[in-house]
Amino acid sequence: MGDLLTGKKILVMGAANKRSIAWGCAQMMMEQGAQLIFTYQNERLKKGLHKLVADENALIECDVASDESLQTAFATIKDRFGKVDGIVHAIAFAPKDALGGDIMNARRQDFAIAQDISAYSLLAVAKYGQAILNNPASIVTLTYFGSERAVPNYNVMGVAKASLEAVVRYLARDMAKYGVRVNAISAGAVKTLAVTGIKGHSELLEMSEERTVDGQSVTTREIGGTCAFLMSDLATGVVGDTIYVDKGVHLV
Ligand SMILES: NC(=O)c1ccc[n+]([C@@H]2O[C@H](COP(=O)([O-])OP(=O)(O)OC[C@H]3O[C@@H](n4cnc5c(N)ncnc54)[C@H](O)[C@@H]3O)[C@@H](O)[C@H]2O)c1
Incomplete structure (x- = not known):
């Protein structure tokens, strides 16, 4: 327990269940004193989240594929909670067919969906979220090393993550004047759940685990610790950056 985030209200987007990275972030931020609000994609996904968060008032539907849903969600958040000090964006999606095999076989529409949900959505969240963000505030998104290297089967999602990381840099530049820091x-x-959509995900997880410095996968709480730091006033100098929390996998 600590008080790094005492007095801060943070919106967490993308917690589907207890395995979600967003839930690891939520746990670590709660332990540092933050008050949390959550969005869920649809009624089906609400069930998993509701098992973790009893307060119905703090659960708000938001499908990032829809501008209308985003607008309604942010208006509801403003009504119920006023302004917030941070947003965690832990959302990605690509159709299963586009997450395996040779990338040249990816369909145009699947490529577009991956970009829309996994990269454009951060812009949309920033745009609609701006009205509820305090000054200062912090936005944190989640990316993966497949943006930089050709990871087997990650394919269109790797391209979407490269796009997301570029979105972070441009957003960081343009939101700085509103006192909003943006990082990945x-x-x-x-x-x-998201990983199990990738063909050969067991091999991907094994390969990754073998390459960590201690042979143990990073945990969602370890990822969440860095998220809590980025949300805190200790991180005011970190802007537009991508910080690895992978126990060294990217080094080897
Ligand atoms: N699991 C990993 O190994 C890993 C590694 C690096 C980065 N990431 C990233 O972390 C983030 C969270 O993923 P996760 O691995 O925790 O999986 P997860 O399945 O628990 O979370 C993904 C979330 O995205 C949400 N989502 C998908 N489409 C949406 C839409 N249209 N509107 C609103 N929400 C939508 C889902 O509802 C879900 O809550 C993703 O950006 C993912 O790419 C995951």
């Missing part, structure tokens, strides 16, 4: 965490591979 490049997390090591962990077994979540």
Whole structure:
């Protein structure tokens, strides 16, 4: 327990269940005193989140594929909670067919969906979220090393993550005048719902685990620790950056 985030209200987008990276972030931020608000994609995904968060008032539907849903969600958050001090964006999606095999076989529409949900959505969250962000505030998103290297089967998601990291840099530049810092965490591979959509995900997880400095996968709480730091006033100098939290996998 600590008080790094005491007095801060933070919106967490993308916690589907207890394995979600967003939930690891939520746990670590709660332990540092933050008050949290959560969004869920749809009614089906609400169930998993509701098991973790009893307060119905703090759960708000938001499908980032829809501008209307984003607008409604942020208006609801403003009504219920007023302004917030941070947003965690832990959202990505690509159709299963585009997460395996040779990348040249990826369909145009699948490529577009991956970009829309996994990269554009951060812009949309920043745009609609601006009205509820305090000055200062912090936005943190989640990326993966497949943005930089051709990781087997990651394919269109790797391209979307490269796009997301560029979005972070441009957003960081343009939101600085509103006192909003924007950064990404490049997390090591962990077994979540999103990962099981990738063909050969077991091999990906094994390969990643073997390459960590101690042979143990990074945990969602370890990722969450860096998220808590980026949300805190200790990180005021960190802007537009991508920080690895992968126990050294990117080094080897
Ligand atoms: N698991 C890993 O190994 C790993 C590694 C690095 C980065 N990441 C990234 O971390 C983030 C969180 O993923 P995770 O691994 O915790 O998996 P997860 O399945 O627990 O979370 C993904 C979330 O995205 C949400 N989502 C998808 N489409 C959406 C939409 N249209 N509107 C609103 N929400 C939507 C899902 O509802 C879910 O809550 C993703 O950006 C992912 O790419 C994951």
